[in-house]
Amino acid sequence: MKAHDGIYLDGAWRPALSGEVIDVVDPVDEQVIARVPAAGAEDVDAAVRAARAALPGWAATAPAERAARLSALRDALVARKDEIAETVTAELGAPLAFSQAVHAAVPIAVAGSYADLAARHAFEEKVGNSTVFHEPVGVVAAITPWNYPLHQVVAKVAPALAAGCTVVLKPAEDTPLVAQLFAEAVHDAGVPAGVFNLVTGLGPVAGQALAEHPGVDLVSFTGSTAVGRTIAATAGAAIKKVALELGGKSANVILPSADLAKAVNVGVANVMSNSGQTCSAWTRMLVHRDQYDEAVELARTAAAKYGDRIGPLVNAKQQARVRGYIEKGVAEGARLVAGGAEPPRERGYFVSPTVFADVTPEMTVAQEEIFGPVLSVLRYEDEEDALRIANGTVYGLAGAVWAGDEAEAVAFARRMDTGQVDINGGRFNPLAPFGGYKQSGVGRELGAHGLAEYLQTKSLQF
Numbered sequence: 001m002k003a004h005d006g007i008y009l010d011g012a013w014r015p016a017l018s019g020e021v022i023d024v025v026d027p028v029d030e031q032v033i034a035r036v037p038a039a040g041a042e043d044v045d046a047a048v049r050a051a052r053a054a055l056p057g058w059a060a061t062a063p064a065e066r067a068a069r070l071s072a073l074r075d076a077l078v079a080r081k082d083e084i085a086e087t088v089t090a091e092l093g094a095p096l097a098f099s100q101a102v103h104a105a106v107p108i109a110v111a112g113s114y115a116d117l118a119a120r121h122a123f124e125e126k127v128g129n130s131t132v133f134h135e136p137v138g139v140v141a142a143i144t145p146w147n148y149p150l151h152q153v154v155a156k157v158a159p160a161l162a163a164g165c166t167v168v169l170k171p172a173e174d175t176p177l178v179a180q181l182f183a184e185a186v187h188d189a190g191v192p193a194g195v196f197n198l199v200t201g202l203g204p205v206a207g208q209a210l211a212e213h214p215g216v217d218l219v220s221f222t223g224s225t226a227v228g229r230t231i232a233a234t235a236g237a238a239i240k241k242v243a244l245e246l247g248g249k250s251a252n253v254i255l256p257s258a259d260l261a262k263a264v265n266v267g268v269a270n271v272m273s274n275s276g277q278t279c280s281a282w283t284r285m286l287v288h289r290d291q292y293d294e295a296v297e298l299a300r301t302a303a304a305k306y307g308d309r310i311g312p313l314v315n316a317k318q319q320a321r322v323r324g325y326i327e328k329g330v331a332e333g334a335r336l337v338a339g340g341a342e343p344p345r346e347r348g349y350f351v352s353p354t355v356f357a358d359v360t361p362e363m364t365v366a367q368e369e370i371f372g373p374v375l376s377v378l379r380y381e382d383e384e385d386a387l388r389i390a391n392g393t394v395y396g397l398a399g400a401v402w403a404g405d406e407a408e409a410v411a412f413a414r415r416m417d418t419g420q421v422d423i424n425g426g427r428f429n430p431l432a433p434f435g436g437y438k439q440s441g442v443g444r445e446l447g448a449h450g451l452a453e454y455l456q457t458k459s460l461q462f
Contacts, residue, residue: 001090001177003034007043007200008183010050011193017042022173022200027093027312027349034091036176039201041209044168047197048215051139051166054194059136059164066162067119069191073158074111076185081108084150084181091175092149093311093349094274102274103178107154110430110446117451118162129462134455136164137241138217141210143203143231144179145223146172146314147277147371153182155434155445156220157196163454168197168216170207172223174314176200203227208234217241218454222279225369225394225439232442243443243453245279245435247369248397251390252282253412255383256291257404258424264295266425267400268302268375272353275310276322276373280398280420280434284359284366285377286386292379296337296357299377303338303353310373312349319349322372329356329365334376361389369395383412391417396437400425419444 003024006013018040023032037043058066077084084107085099094103123134142156153169160167171179183198199206211219211234218241221231225246235242252270254263270282287295313319326341339354351372359366359376366376380386390399396418403409406423413421419436433449435441443453 001033001087003036003177004180005035005037007037007039007047008180008187008196008198009047010197011187016040017046022176022202024091024174024177025315026090027314029347030349034177036180036200038173039199039206041205043199043201044206044209044213047168047199048139048210048213050194050197051168052215054192055136055139055166058166058192058195061164063118063121063123066164067115069189070111070115070118070158070162072189073185073191074108074115076188077108077111077182080181080185081105084178087178087181088149088175091177092146092314095309095311098274098311103148103150106148106430107150110151110154111158113430113447114158114162114451117448121162121448121451127459130459131462133458133460135458137454137456138165139215140165140167140454141213141216141219142167142169143207143210143219143221143223144169144171146174147274147279149175150178150182152222153179155450157182159451160220160454161191161195162451165218165454166195168199168210170199170201170210173200173202211235214238218243220453221245228441243445244441245443245445246397246439246441247395248279248281248436248440249284249367249369249393249395250280250282250398250400250418251284251286251416252400253286253386253390253402254288254291254295255386255401255403255408255412256288257408258402259404260291260295261298262425263402264298265302268299268355270400271375272303272306272310272373275313275351277313277371279369282398282400283370283375284389285375286380286389287377289379289381292377296355296377299355299375300337303355303375306353306373308344310353313351313372314349316349318371319343319351322351322370322374325365325368325370325372326351326354326374329359329363329374329376332363332365334359334363334365339373361392367393387412387415394439397435397440398422
């Protein structure tokens, strides 16, 4: 697996001043596959200064030209799609077919959507006797996670570039190789030097330096709520804009009129996808008491089909964390109907697809984000009880509702405290706003709402 031994700074690959390195490990066999620089505060400062210097020119670039660069970026990603999929499989462990269908294809679609939006967005509007201008916020610090390592990069960098902002990206230390591929694509797309910069490094070092840097105007972070809280405090102290996409504990509510088998099978697939490493996964399945036993049996059968079809978790720490949650579920009285804490293989960071029954709303496995292939099935008495359980966590990122009648599902979904709800298995829409209520975050990503995060308004009165 080839890797650059430098950071991408001001349009070129340059050695990091820190001299430190990060080992990139394949989670399937635990072997080191590459080494990348572990940038320090000096490297971050150099990257922010490059972004700051490039800002006036890029902000003044016509939206049509910014759109053309984004179109070229999408094309450069398309040309690398096989390499992207292979790289994500190597550093994240996702099965190759999933990497091709999701980890490569979705970010390409998102990049294309921002090329279109950049070309047709109204960057100025008339309001009475005023002209309102939508101007770039400035220098953006993009700090991204490992679970969807290219999608999360594109979901931040593409709208920032479309808005006329310049960017310093700090990708997750576990998955830096696909971020380096992205930097190559940016370079090939003819994006001017300094407009996009990449610093690989550790969160507490490079990430912290970036969040704290006085030359950064907006921090966009995706990751855990705990780290998000720290970044929000840092940004707030500096009166800096912040966009946070954090944790989730999403409810999959199956109303009695639903097609139970379909709802359960799709629900299990949703949780097992990407080995459960999805912030919006429907990790709580809510089923009416009269259908509960049937649903548990359907979920057990569905989970058993996954077996070796899911990849490992990203690293040993994550594997230990998920196994700890499974042990806690058993200790608190949940009934294990599939999987368990014992690793299914001697090598690699694998966890068996796991389903818990007899889960009550106050149990740890029903309240905290596990971030692994673990489903909790909860019973409810009536619709009000289901709503109380669905809304009964600190999170509000996503969810699902199933019913025989679409209007019935929509009526329930409107009462859920969450940012996205899929109705009867509605498919992912890269143009729809993605983001959370409550402790699941601040702001939105994707589509026009995602672009708006990187713009600030100025009004001129005549």
